[in-house]
Amino acid sequence: MSFVREDMNIVIVGHVDHGKSTIIGRLLADTNSLPEGKLEQVKERCRRNSKPFEYAFLLDALKDEQEQGITIDAARCFFKTDRRDYIIIDAPGHIEFLKNMVTGASRAEVALLVIDANEGIQENSRRHGYLLSMLGIKNVVVLINKMDLVDYSEEVFNKIVKEYTEFLNKIDVEPNQYIPVSGFFGENIVASSEKTPWYSGSSVLEVLDGFDKEKLPDDKPFRMPVQAVYKFTGDGDNRRIVAGTIETGRIKVGDEVVFYPSGKRNKINSIELFNAEIPESAGAGSAIGFTFDEQIYVKRGEVVTIAGQPKPKVGNRIKVNLFWLGRQSMVKGKEYLLKVGTAKVPVRIEEITKVIDASNLQNAVKESIDRHDVAECILIAQKPIAYDLAQDIAQTSRFVIVDNYEIAGGGIILKDLEDDSAWLRDKVILRNNKWENSNISREERAEKYGQKQALICITGQKDVGKKSIAKELERKLFNDGRIVYFLGISNVLYGVDADIKHTDNDSREEHLRRLSEVSNILVDSGAIPIVTAVELSKGDVEIIETAVDSDRIIKVWVGEEVTTDIEYDLHIPNYDSLEAAVSKVKTLLQDRGIIFKPF
Incomplete structure (x- = not known):
């Protein structure tokens, strides 16, 4: 029976030039974890260049960053002890690379926060502490580095400990230990140092080895964001596999699962692993796939849960605590991309409740969120998402915000808020739960x-x-042998909508909901329904998309002036004949692969 060594992820953060790279270099060298000959190679390179050797150069050599002299990206390097293997996520100290620190820290179980004894606590020292707090990293060790520059002064050490503890207490962070170290000389890094007789605590390595590995959250409600859906067709294999990584909880064959935000339900037929024996159950951290008793159609971004367990929140209005690192301020009215789990959805600020300067914890009332600000605000997403609150399940409460294709911020979800389409979403979730x-x-x-x-x-x-276009399109597709049906709005208004007052403007949403439900049945049957409506807006389309999968909807705007905020697939400003207009729609259907396109 082979023994699998335990590993642990740690992140190291700190203000620029406070000595993070030197400490990492020491940990690698003094635990004999460097590639063979690397230490000698770097020392020889320094000798040839008439440059004093520093342990920080080891990290630079490993990452090929020696020319820049700074760490510019979160990088992974490794060292080992008798107890376990350590994976270091080196998070940059430069402010412009702070977002990489966040990306790295989100995977860490332990944080080492480095402060220069000579320079003292800096703005980034406080910011890093605040961000680690937001990310929920409970094991924090503060290293007071460069003690050699202050003659290993106990007074200097105690002063920094007192000041930084007062700050951390305000954000509910309680460090496991403060350690006086000298990365340059290796004092208190892997063994206790005689240079600090007044310090009776453990070395950095001893503290790390003293931590118990964080247990996987198998005891929490099951959550697995859908990463991809695979369909096999070769050699009679007709499996549809929903794949992802389990964030929390455990699942077994036979469990009934519910997907959110759609509310679709099914039963686990098998658990699939790549190139491995198929298990009967799986827990947090496992990258797996499922097959189901019945065919089910779900998309990337949904969250798999187990029926009967506490449900995730579903909605498009959330109260969040977020940090902003973008070069341009986050402002109201601008659309950003919110990423929660595997879901991606456009989002905008509805309200900024308060803004906090993470370096001094001062509150301010502002109309924008500037770089390095931490803000409590309300976000409204274009479509509903599934998520949990930070106090319930941290893993599925974290998010990032993308601005101009770059991660510009991130944070945690604090509270779910009522939104206008909640009534509709509840109906659709119930429908999907009961769908035969x-x-x-x-x-x-x-x-x-x-x-x-x-x-x-x-x-x-x-x-x-x-x-006229809709009916001519129906005739054209019908003559081509397609299963197609023109669904006139009057057919719905005086049929399934007969119990609603047609003159009541407030009933428009219910009219659209019922039209969408009828359309969904036709779509599910394999047909192509064609509907017409006056001036559909983006909000109207969102109602339709709640009932019908958005990737199945084709939106065509007819007329020169587009009078709503709809995001259409085809605009027909004018046309010489019905045949010309229909031809444009048919070409679009062929380009989308909905109907056959001859070659």
């Missing part, structure tokens, strides 16, 4: 009919020819 799946799969219908399911929404101002 057919034994005929979506792929079988598509193969039989020679088309993919889709809903075509034709919209625009009144009297621009929407209905």
